[in-house]
Amino acid sequence: MDVSIEPVTEVVEDEFSSWFALAEPRLRAALVAEFGADLGRDATAEAVAYVWEHRDRVLGLANATGYAFRVGQRWARRQRSRRRAGFTADDTTHSSPGFEPALQRALAGLSTRQRQVVVLCVGYGVTHAEAAQMLGISRSSVQNHAERGLRHLQNEVGT
Amino acid sequence: MNALDERIRHHIDALAAPVTLDEIIDPSPVFRLDQQPGRRRPTRFVMSAAAVVIAMVGVGGIVAIRVAQPVTESRSDQTSVTEVSAADTVPGPESTPMIEAVEADVPVYTADAAIQPQELIETDTDWNRIEHDGFEAAIASCMDAAGFSYVSRPFESGPSIPAVRDESYRRTYGYSVPASAFDADAWARFEAQLDDPRFKTTFMGDGDEQAGGCQIQALHQLYPPNGWRVPPNNDQFLDALNDWYTSMQDDPFLVAAQQDWSNCMTDLGYRDTNGDPYPAPDALAMHILQTEHAGQNEEPPTPSEIAAAVDDWTCQRHVDFVNRWYGRQQELTADFASANSDLISSILAWQAAVADRAQAATANLDNP
Numbered sequence: 001m002d003v004s005i006e007p008v009t010e011v012v013e014d015e016f017s018s019w020f021a022l023a024e025p026r027l028r029a030a031l032v033a034e035f036g037a038d039l040g041r042d043a044t045a046e047a048v049a050y051v052w053e054h055r056d057r058v059l060g061l062a063n064a065t066g067y068a069f070r071v072g073q074r075w076a077r078r079q080r081s082r083r084r085a086g087f088t089a090d091d092t093t094h095s096s097p098g099f100e101p102a103l104q105r106a107l108a109g110l111s112t113r114q115r116q117v118v119v120l121c122v123g124y125g126v127t128h129a130e131a132a133q134m135l136g137i138s139r140s141s142v143q144n145h146a147e148r149g150l151r152h153l154q155n156e157v158g159t
Numbered sequence: 160m161n162a163l164d165e166r167i168r169h170h171i172d173a174l175a176a177p178v179t180l181d182e183i184i185d186p187s188p189v190f191r192l193d194q195q196p197g198r199r200r201p202t203r204f205v206m207s208a209a210a211v212v213i214a215m216v217g218v219g220g221i222v223a224i225r226v227a228q229p230v231t232e233s234r235s236d237q238t239s240v241t242e243v244s245a246a247d248t249v250p251g252p253e254s255t256p257m258i259e260a261v262e263a264d265v266p267v268y269t270a271d272a273a274i275q276p277q278e279l280i281e282t283d284t285d286w287n288r289i290e291h292d293g294f295e296a297a298i299a300s301c302m303d304a305a306g307f308s309y310v311s312r313p314f315e316s317g318p319s320i321p322a323v324r325d326e327s328y329r330r331t332y333g334y335s336v337p338a339s340a341f342d343a344d345a346w347a348r349f350e351a352q353l354d355d356p357r358f359k360t361t362f363m364g365d366g367d368e369q370a371g372g373c374q375i376q377a378l379h380q381l382y383p384p385n386g387w388r389v390p391p392n393n394d395q396f397l398d399a400l401n402d403w404y405t406s407m408q409d410d411p412f413l414v415a416a417q418q419d420w421s422n423c424m425t426d427l428g429y430r431d432t433n434g435d436p437y438p439a440p441d442a443l444a445m446h447i448l449q450t451e452h453a454g455q456n457e458e459p460p461t462p463s464e465i466a467a468a469v470d471d472w473t474c475q476r477h478v479d480f481v482n483r484w485y486g487r488q489q490e491l492t493a494d495f496a497s498a499n500s501d502l503i504s505s506i507l508a509w510q511a512a513v514a515d516r517a518q519a520a521t522a523n524l525d526n527p
Contacts, residue, residue: 020180025177026278028171028175028177028178029171032171032175033171037175038175039441040175041175041178042175044178045178045182045183048180048183049183052183074267077267077269078267078268078482096172096173097173098169098172098173099170099173099174100166102168103167103173104170107167107170118167119167122163122164122166122167123170123171124168125164150456151161153163156167157163
């Protein structure tokens with residue numbers, strides 16, 4: 001191995017680590033909101049692994065997180081035909097601190113897109129522009145989904 | 160009470176714990192350029208068994224008419240169907256069709272949806288067995304009444320489809336179906352009885368379609384009103400199917416998938432006899448079956464056939480052909496199902512009626 005190449009490698013690793021720290025919570029939030037806890041998390045892991053394997057190219061994309069989201073989405077859709085999965089109100093198997101059955105029911109009552117937008121923008125502080133880029137929809141759509149979803153959520157669980 | 164944003168974030172974290180790099184990437188080789196980092200969960204690039212099964216549907220009709228013996232060679236150094244010797248590796252890692260497919264929002268293949276419209280009316284092995292037994296029972300009853308003991312044709316469900324459509328199978332049989340898939344002795348017993356001219360006339364008739372032999376009578380008994388073993392509205396279905404195939408030819412997703420596969424095979428040195436690239440996997444399979452074994456169906460597949468079948472499969476995986484090609488076909492088939500729902504329902508009803516009549520014929524033979 002040519003030792004002189006190592007610094008370049010480390011730059012790539014640093015870039016990946018930086019991307020991962022920012023992108024993982026967003027990816028997981030969006031994918032869990034669409035596919036439910038188990039499949040959504042697995043899809044996040046698959047998407048991250050894919051970006052790692054193709055980091056030289058993917059991290060150079062303008063919208064690497066949006067790209068990773070679609071990788072995870074595609075993977076999860078394939079798996080869904082073999083696994084019963086989705087964001088359901090009766091998912092009461094979680095007993096970790098922070099899990100709220102009422103919030104689960106309220107989130108399950110949203111459309112998939114509303115849920116993704118609310119979780120990303122309200123829960124994780126992602127801007128409407130960033131959510132639009134990641135989900136591949138327009139900013140005005142994000143605005144609409146956020147407003148409707150938030151209104152529904154506030155009615156269900158309060159603030 | 161926490162603010163809603165905190166509650167949502169904590170709730171999602173409680174639902175699904177954060178993904179860590181440790182569970183994705185093997186730590187030991189991560190920072191070395193001369194090794195690819197390992198992964199503990201390499202599921203994404205491993206084609207599912209179901210995808211493998213479906214992948215060769217296009218040449219299924221071809222292999223079904225082919226009889227051959229296995230060969231032991233796994234690979235030749237040069238193939239007779241190529242102008243350039245085939246390499247052992249596919250094009251380099253800079254070609255990443257997965258990335259292009261994701262960016263193009265290519266449809267996703269799912270194992271449990273019909274790929275082609277024919278599957279919407281396709282009968283399963285159980286139905287085929289009932290239909291076969293009923294038809295043969297109807298013939299046997301007729302022949303028995305004429306004083307003959309009838310030996311039925313053997314039932315053949317074909318070789319195991321998964322066996323035909325995986326890489327190890329291709330390494331053994333190429334595009335062929337092994338002779339062991341057919342019960343040659345049973346067919347010999349059936350054909351031997353036709354050597355008796357009186358038996359043959361009773362069985363097949365004397366050329367008079369209306370007053371024909373027991374076989375014609377059985378056809379009219381099981382498949383009214385015209386005695387054909389296809390639904391009465393089969394022509395209508397075929398017309399719709401023809402339109403479906405026509406629409407496929409211009410579909411950009413399918414065209415791109417074929418082109419990528421063709422480019423990959425071209426890179427491996429495959430050309431047809433005019434020096435042109437093969438446009439699709441089916442075209443390569445057809446070419447090989449027509450040129451390498453023409454008129455020699457009992458011959459085993461040659462090493463070059465094995466090599467081509469394996470290279471074809473390698474390229475299909477390399478360009479994500481299964482997902483792109485069959486995912487899009489499934490979308491088009493869903494459109495077909497919506498547009499022709501009445502026609503499909505009527506064909507399925509006809510099949511159910513045939514099964515009822517076949518079971519009655521079998522019961523009648525068992526309990527005369």
